[in-house]
Amino acid sequence: MPPRTGDRDRCVTGIDGLDTILYGGIPRDNTVLLTGSCGTGKTSLALEYLIHGAVSGENSLFISVTENSEKLLMNIIPYKFFDRELIKSGRLVFVDMPAMYERLGMTKAELSMEEIDLLVAAIGSLVKELGIRRMVMDSITSVCYKLKTPEKIRDFILKLSKTLSDLNCTSILVSEVAAQSSAYSTFGVEEAISDGIVLMANMERRGDLLRTLQVIKMRGTMHSRAKYVLDLTPVGVLLVPLLKGGSAGT
């Protein structure tokens, strides 16, 4: 009987519901677009993915583009499994992208093709140097605003994805979309290049607002395509199936 989950090695996210949806986790070395509008839990889920990785002994890197990492850590959910010792020991590393831009002398509003190569190389060096196995960039959308054209965005994501994959790093790129958007990314390019798309959303049903998660695509594995409702709790992200009976939602 052929294996139902493929024979790709898995990066177990540690988020039980998500690992179940993905038949065991994200295929190793994949680059996944985690997309959704604000307040849907993208950053929390991405952070939890890294913390579980760090706890299980995989060096993990969070590249914060939109928010200062100090502030991010101040607002982190009080996870039962999170220990600040993970940061002190270098198992969990936070890097602020604005500092990286500054260090690389990227001060202009728009990055050139050469600067894109330089940025990808700098991220690659960091990943290699620190032995990173899991990476999150939050958000790729903010980086894309510095790239401006679809060609540059495509070039950046393709090169970044290849670099990370070659370094055996399984990565999540957080993408922001407008609340009512039916697209999976702001620039329409990101989703086509990623190995996987996990969509998080706010779904209104008879006046109730539910946080939902749905895996749209994931190369290298079978996966559920159903919509799940999630809660962000101190024991991590919890997921249950969206009830369909009598639903007026979409």
Next chain:
Amino acid sequence: MTDSRIAGNVARQLNELPPGSAVSLQMSVDNYLDVMSGVIDLYAGKRDMDTIYVTATISFEAIKRVMQALEIDTSRVYFVDCISHIMMGTAAAQKDEHASLVESPTMLENVMLKVEYLLRRSQSKEKLVVIDSINSLAIHNNSWILSEFLHILVSGLRVKEARTIILSVEEHSTPEIANMVNLVCDSGIRAAKEE
């Protein structure tokens, strides 16, 4: 205040149930306190079982007061309160570590999520989930979604070997509600005095 024979009968029948079982507990409005005493005090309390009490009828605060009046130990009872939020009465729950609020009894997925969270937090070997009551949930939800909710919730609890008790009030019950409960339960208990 309570009829100890009814409470005792309820506890005795519950004691015979294996882990992972689901039971429908039918009662009259007049027997509500006897049932509470039987389930929480004589059954779960005696077995050192953590109880997750989903209330859609009255606020957790009111139920807790009743339990305390009945001298029931509430230290192992964790409430999922689906009613306080819609009554704009969240202050007490915010101060009580044993209470989790669900914004509305229509948010059945969030009820499942809170139950799941409390189960994961529980250190107790045996766990009990009480749904109080199916009739109250039926006021806010149509039978399709309620049926689906019960099926998913009870199936998940069975896998975790947690016991489920679904309370229903005879005076407010309908054949549709009875069928819905019977579909997911292994057995039924009717809380009444022995003949």
